[in-house]
Amino acid sequence: MLHITDTGIGMTKEELVKNLGTIAKSGTSEFLNKMTDMQEEGQSTSELIGQFGVGFYSAFLVADKVIVSSKHNNDTQHIWESDSNDFSVINDPRGDTLGRGTTITLVMKEEASDYLELETIKNLVRKYSQFINFPIYVWSSKTETVEEPIEEEEEEAAEKEEAAEDEAEVEEEDEDKDKPKTKKVEKTVWDWELMNDIKPIWQRPAKEVEEDEYKAFYKTFSRDSDEPISHIHFTAEGEVTFKSILFIPASAPRGLFDEYGTKKNDFIKLFVRRVFITDDFHDMMPKYLNFIKGVVDSDDLPLNVSREALQQHKLLKVIRKKLVRKTLDMIKKIAEEQYNDKFWKEFGTNIKLGVIEDHSNRTRLAKLLRFQTSHHETTPSSLEQYVERMKEKQDKIYFMAGTSRKEAESSPFMERLLKKGYEVIYLTEPVDEYCIQALPEFDGKRFQNVAKEGVKFDESDKAKEKREALEKEFEPLTTWMKEKSLKDNIEKAVLSQRLTNSPCALVASQYGWSGNMERIMKAQAYQTGKDISTKYTRTCNLWVTSLTQRNPAELTGCRSSGLDESGLTFPFNTIGLNSRILYLIFLSLVFSMYSLFESRNKMRHMGGYLLTEHVSHFTFRHVKSGLIGLIHILCTFVN
Known part of the structure; x- marks a missing residue:
């Protein structure tokens, strides 16, 4: 049996009948009907816990019988007893044993015997009633070492043994002889142990709470040995009133992004009138703030509804909105040095995810x-x-x-x-x-x-005239590259304003993939088993080839492949030019961080070109390191 006793005002016989005897008064008729149906079907009733609020009759989930003894100042002590089917109220034959108050006795079911374990009871009290206003004690035992007087027979035996061992020992002083002799004995001591010794500091005004109190509360509440980076303590009023303390931990919890968005987050604990309700809320905080720890306590939320219904309660959406705003305010107030050294290293990715996911707070997050x-x-x-x-x-x-x-x-x-x-x-x-x-x-x-088109620089009229002249001069070449040589791979070819040392680069369109984004997308496709080849090809068609317009050696290289120096007009000899252009496009792929998109045949063609006299002195002098890497890649593909 499990006994629960309080020292409250108690109940009279009339109140016992009124409050406990009328099922409708407790709002538990649905609960009892559901429990009976499940028992008849042979189903476990344990899943009903929490679905019917904190109704008194939930005791029958674990008890075959409930006995309530109560003493009110205006009446004698009575006993209310029920097996969930019927109840009775009688005068307590033991008389006035309580003085004043109530004792509830649960005659536990055999399958619920775990609830008689002392540690189970302690854990339940700490979890659900840690912060209620009244002290909760549990009758528990502990082992202590105590001094006990030695019995007369034991004392005589000890003296004889001591005399035999050492007859020459100096006699003790008279005053020591007068002291009673004792021995140390381990004993099991029973006493009341206070369970809810941690006070709900969020109930106090923030200005009255010391910094050390916040740190101590955080360590106890979160079971984290490190001090938090920051905290915020506030009271929200309006459509819903609640009090809250939120903390930023010193380090990211292990597996922070494992099962991102689906993994249960139990860092925010919801209390209603200091009674713990649940920490199983997927929407109490947005996904990107899944590292925030704290408590929320409201007197406005109902206690007599299921936790499932509470999760959908309209007031929770209001609470969530205010929690997010207060969290972002807390992050914003972190000192710059601490922000960069601690917060950003641990939670920078979370803020970036917030920019992606939280449209309503995107401006605030961008500043972080x-x-x-x-x-x-x-x-x-x-x-x-x-x-x-x-x-x-x-x-x-x-x-x-x-x-x-x-x-x-x-x-x-x-x-x-x-x-x-x-x-x-x-x-x-x-x-x-x-x-x-x-x-x-x-x-x-x-x-x-800068890896996409749209980068423009201010230029003087003279520079503009020079650029336009070069574009006109090389128009046959760029047109031929777009329409003939590289028609399946690029959208257009232009002379570049953005290159100074590199001979070429591949530039994505405004809505295409940069080389870095292509790498990420292909990695994601590989992980999920998806094929992005169609999209990849379409993106290739949007690339823009940029040839440097400031490298005379490169211009000479183009002319030496058969173009007419005087005008660069069609028709021109393209023998060797395809190989040179192909070499440029492969260099562009490497320089621009794209993967090589062609098949083995073109790889072999490129490899053959690299081994011929068409590779000019300019090639090795300016792009030696890039060429060595490219040859290595080509050889790998050919083999």
Whole structure:
């Protein structure tokens, strides 16, 4: 049997009948009917726990019989007894044993004997009633070492043994002889143990709670030995009133992104009037804030509904909205140094996912983003800081994506930008490019992927005339590349304004994939078993080939393949030109971080070209390292 006793006001006989004897009063008729049906069908009734609120009759899930003894100041002590089918109320034959209050005795079912285990009871109290206003004690035992006087016979035997061992021992002083002799004995001691010794500090005004109290509460509440990065303590009023404390842990929980969006998150615990209700809420916080820990306590939510119905309660949507706003405010207030060194390293990916997923808070989240940029080698920069440093006539935020900062920096797309002093953001995480794509603009400035078309520079009238003259001069070549040589792989060929050292590059259209995005998409397709070949081919058709217009050696190379130096007009001899163009396109693929898209036949053709005299001195002098890598790739494919 399990006994639960309080020292409240108790109940009279009339109140016992009224409150416990009328099933409808407890709102449990549906519960009892459901339980009876399940028992008749041989089903377990344990799953009913929590579906009918905190009704008194839920005791019959684990008990065959419930006995309630109660003493009120205005009546004698009575006993109410029920087996769920009927009840009776009688005078307690034991008389007034309670003084005042109530004792509930549960005669447990055999299959519910686990609830008689002391540790089970303690864990249940700590989980569900840790923060209620009244103290809860459990009658429990512990082993203590105590001093007990030695019996007379034991004392005589000890003295004889001691005398035999050492007759020459100096006699003790008289005052020591007068002291009673004792021995240490381990005994089992029974006493009341306080279970809910942690106070609900969220019920106190925030200004009255010390910083050390927040840290101590967090460690106990979350079972985390590290101090939190930050916390926020607030009371929300309006459509729903609730109190809450939210914490940012010092490190990301293990497996933070495992089963992202589907894995249960039990870091936010919901209380109603200090009674724990549940932590099994998938929508209490958005997915990207799945690292936030805290408590929410409201007096406005109902206790007499199932937890399933509570999850759909309209007030929870209001609570969620306010929790997100307060969380973002808390993150925003973290000091810059601590933000970069601690928070961003642990939870930066979460903020990027938030930009993608949370449209209503996208502007707030964008201000929390940090990226490596060409401005500083190690210190990340916010978008606000980037905009403040923008050049006078710069109207776009430039970014370059790659697997690492080093790869992004060495891209041919960076050459002209860095030479002209433009700052470029480096995107090195797979989620980064998705994040930026979800942001149409920041502070009125649109984003520009430097690996895509659309990068423009201010130029003088003289420079513009020179560029237009070169475009006209090379129009036969670029047209031939687009319509003949590379018609299946590119959308157009143009002379480049963005290259200074590299001979060529492949530029994606505004809606195509950059080399970095192609790598990510192909990796995802490989993991899921999907085929993206159709989409990949369509993307290839949107590539733009850029030939440097500032490299005389390259121009000479094109002419030496059969073009007329005086006019570059059709018809011209294309012998050798296809091989040279093919070499350029393969270099472009490597430089622009795209994968090689052609088959073995063209690989062999390219390999043959590399071993002939058509490879000029310019090729080895300017792109030696890239050529060595390309030969290695080609040999691998040929073999």
